[in-house]
Amino acid sequence: MSDFKDYEKIEKTARIARKSQTGLTYFLLTLWALIVLFPFYWMLLTSVKDYGSYNSEYIPKFFTTSPTIQNYVEAFNAVSLGKYFVNTIIFTAVTTLIMLVITVLSAYAFARLKFKGKDFVFALFLSLMMIPNELVVITNFVTITNWHMRNTYMGLILPSVASVFYIYLLKENFEQVPEELYKAAKVDGTSDLKYLLKVLVPICRPTIVTILILKVIECWNSYVWPRLITDNADYYLVSNGIQQIRENGFGRDNIPAMMAAVVVISVPLIILFLFFHKKIMEGVSRGGTKG
Amino acid sequence: MEKKDFKGWLYLLPAILFLGLFMVYPLIDVVIYSVEEGYNFASQSFFGYGVYNFSYVLHDPFFMQAIKNTFIIVIITVPLSTLIALLISLGLNSIKPLRDLYQTVFFLPYVTNTLAVGLVFMILFKKTAYSDGLINLIINFFGHESIDFIDGPYAAKMFVMCFYTIWIVLPFKILILTSALASVPQTYYNAAKVDGTSKFRIFYKITLPMISPMISYLIITGFIGAFKAYSDEVAIFGTNLNAAGMNTIVGYVYDMLYGNSGGYPSYASAASLILFAIVFTITVINLMVSRKNV
Numbered sequence A: 001m002s003d004f005k006d007y008e009k010i011e012k013t014a015r016i017a018r019k020s021q022t023g024l025t026y027f028l029l030t031l032w033a034l035i036v037l038f039p040f041y042w043m044l045l046t047s048v049k050d051y052g053s054y055n056s057e058y059i060p061k062f063f064t065t066s067p068t069i070q071n072y073v074e075a076f077n078a079v080s081l082g083k084y085f086v087n088t089i090i091f092t093a094v095t096t097l098i099m100l101v102i103t104v105l106s107a108y109a110f111a112r113l114k115f116k117g118k119d120f121v122f123a124l125f126l127s128l129m130m131i132p133n134e135l136v137v138i139t140n141f142v143t144i145t146n147w148h149m150r151n152t153y154m155g156l157i158l159p160s161v162a163s164v165f166y167i168y169l170l171k172e173n174f175e176q177v178p179e180e181l182y183k184a185a186k187v188d189g190t191s192d193l194k195y196l197l198k199v200l201v202p203i204c205r206p207t208i209v210t211i212l213i214l215k216v217i218e219c220w221n222s223y224v225w226p227r228l229i230t231d232n233a234d235y236y237l238v239s240n241g242i243q244q245i246r247e248n249g250f251g252r253d254n255i256p257a258m259m260a261a262v263v264v265i266s267v268p269l270i271i272l273f274l275f276f277h278k279k280i281m282e283g284v285s286r287g288g289t290k291g
Numbered sequence B: 001m002e003k004k005d006f007k008g009w010l011y012l013l014p015a016i017l018f019l020g021l022f023m024v025y026p027l028i029d030v031v032i033y034s035v036e037e038g039y040n041f042a043s044q045s046f047f048g049y050g051v052y053n054f055s056y057v058l059h060d061p062f063f064m065q066a067i068k069n070t071f072i073i074v075i076i077t078v079p080l081s082t083l084i085a086l087l088i089s090l091g092l093n094s095i096k097p098l099r100d101l102y103q104t105v106f107f108l109p110y111v112t113n114t115l116a117v118g119l120v121f122m123i124l125f126k127k128t129a130y131s132d133g134l135i136n137l138i139i140n141f142f143g144h145e146s147i148d149f150i151d152g153p154y155a156a157k158m159f160v161m162c163f164y165t166i167w168i169v170l171p172f173k174i175l176i177l178t179s180a181l182a183s184v185p186q187t188y189y190n191a192a193k194v195d196g197t198s199k200f201r202i203f204y205k206i207t208l209p210m211i212s213p214m215i216s217y218l219i220i221t222g223f224i225g226a227f228k229a230y231s232d233e234v235a236i237f238g239t240n241l242n243a244a245g246m247n248t249i250v251g252y253v254y255d256m257l258y259g260n261s262g263g264y265p266s267y268a269s270a271a272s273l274i275l276f277a278i279v280f281t282i283t284v285i286n287l288m289v290s291r292k293n294v
Helices: A002-047 A051-056 A070-078 A081-111 A118-128 A133-146 A153-160 A164-176 A179-187 A192-203 A205-221 A224-229 A238-248 A255-285 B003-035 B052-058 B061-094 B099-111 B114-125 B134-141 B154-182 B186-194 B199-227 B231-237 B249-257 B265-293
Strands: none
Touching (some): A002 A255, A002 B061, A002 B099, A051 A255, A070 A081, A070 A255, A081 A153, A081 A164, A081 A192, A081 A238, A081 B003, A118 A164, A118 B003, A133 A153, A133 A224, A133 B249, A153 A224, A153 B003, A164 A205, A179 A192, A192 A205, A205 A255, A224 B249, A255 B099, A255 B114, A255 B154, B003 B052, B003 B265, B052 B061, B061 B099, B061 B199, B061 B249, B099 B154, B114 B231, B154 B199, B154 B231, B186 B199, B199 B265, B249 B265
């Protein structure tokens, strides 16, 4: 009889051990989740705090009873946040669009067309993937300066439109489409371009959307190149705008207004993320790296 | 050329044009710049060829400071972030309810603007006239006096830097490791369970070997990324990194090229080639080590 009791005891302790371990896991995961989310909460909170009351809080409060949108008004009026926003949208849209055309055309050439020197060029493209941006940015800076394209959209856009990685990603996807489709289209007398646009692109839409989203994130966050190539605030992107605001925006101490600007800049990407988080995470895990 | 060949090249033309102009040509050009001595940006003339630019950069105290900062950031953040990411991924893998939610939350920093969120971190850590900042209040609560993290001692600044860097790089690592863990076949675990293998042993003998290629991938890309640290530093300490004593190698390159101390593409080229040599060497060593052990 006592044996039976022992089993019960062992099972009970095992159950408790298992439960407490799960509990601990959840506790630690929640802790990290809080560390991740807290800066977002803090910027949102600070952005709706009144300037006066923010400065009078020696111990910052974790909530506010009288939210105000005054800081947002300030953010758009005192600095040209709206302008930075429009610039970034133009830059992102045009860069992404040109990138897409270039990527689709080259991926198609590598995946379906047969021509002399293809393998060699492809190997060359792949080796370019290893070249860090820091190495080429110096000459690009000189090139764009010599072309008198500083402080222009063209100067911002041109060096960032070709991306070997996306060409490679799309080429792999194009190749998964059965070649019989291509042959059938050829028999029907469909031109290459028509086949590409009417058959391949629709079939590979998921990959194309992934590429688009990744490029948009990259463009929205780009800082180094825009900083080099623009010194006229009329052409600043949001990242440069933020830096500008920090260094001599609203007067260094108007932190609530600064936070309002930060919220405005962060929101578009967070919305994009909320809608497409599955796609973004899938795309990134397929080999994207930051920046 | 045949018509068929012509068509293929035509489709590739835009890519070749842009890559040639903004990647291949600069690659050659940067080497040329680095050996042109006394290059003048305004008149675009120079005295002669030699290694003076490299020697200048290597004797520049700002560059040495940048090297030191970069190496500290690399040595602290790469192992630590990989380890934390591994722990978090193991945790994520062991739970069922809410897993997707946690995963999505953990990925959030990836899609945020580094400069913008860096400003929030700066405010959390910064000590100002009217408030010591939230982090200092927590430190005070534990009975320690306030530390100036942004303008204070080197170790405090480095701490903020490494903390922010880890916060930024974790999402990518967690994502890669959770999908690696999920792809370990369940049968292995079942077999181990039947044998009554201990949890630690299961991890050490099954999980770790199965995901070690991904870990080594993360370490290699982590090293490369951390050596190129720059925007995160600007986000916390502002554009004048030399004054804050927190410059990085990439920061040094850009300072040489542009800004108040700029106008020296030759020095910038030399510095960026030194950076490339360091990254290349470390990557080769990494690959050799991982080939032996993975």
